[in-house]
Amino acid sequence: MIIEAISREEFDRYRPSRGSFPWFEERGWFRLATTLGILIFDAVDENWSYIVLLPDAEGRYRGGDRGANFESSEDAIAALRQSMRKQTNG
Numbered sequence: 255m256i257i258e259a260i261s262r263e264e265f266d267r268y269r270p271s272r273g274s275f276p277w278f279e280e281r282g283w284f285r286l287a288t289t290l291g292i293l294i295f296d297a298v299d300e301n302w303s304y305i306v307l308l309p310d311a312e313g314r315y316r317g318g319d320r321g322a323n324f325e326s327s328e329d330a331i332a333a334l335r336q337s338m339r340k341q342t343n344g
Contacts, residue, residue, distance in 0.1 A: 255342070257286045257335050265290065270307050270315035278303075281327065284334065289342045290315060291334045293327065302330035306337050 265283035268290060282293030290307040301323050308318035319337045324330035 255286055257284050257291075257338055259283070260285050265292075268307075268315055271317075282331070284338065286338045286342050289318070289338050291338050293330055293334060295327070296322075299323070301325060302327050304330050304334035304337070306334065306341050308341060 260283050262280065262283055265285075270290060270292075277296060277298045279295045279297060280292055281295050284291035284293070288309050292305045292307070294303040294305065295301075296303060303322040303324065304320065305317055306319040307315040310316050318341050321330065321333045321337065324333065
């Protein structure tokens with residue numbers, strides 16, 4: 255299966271839960287089957303993170319995995335993609 259980059263509007267259609275952290279900037283949104291991913295830039299520490307979201311029994315998206323402190327967006331995206339595949343394939 256292919257991990258696709260999707261728009262924020264498309265991502266928001268899944269109505270994922272989100273925290274309120276003004277120093278975190280969402281910079282990318284991804285989908286693999288029913289698994290979602292967010293690429294985040296931390297404006298305070300000036301590094302990159304990701305969060306993988308999985309649907310619960312009611313279909314609401316919750317945190318499944320996360321990674322932090324990547325020096326580049328490319329490194330964070332590579333780790334995000336690996337985590338999404340792992341979460342999707344069990």
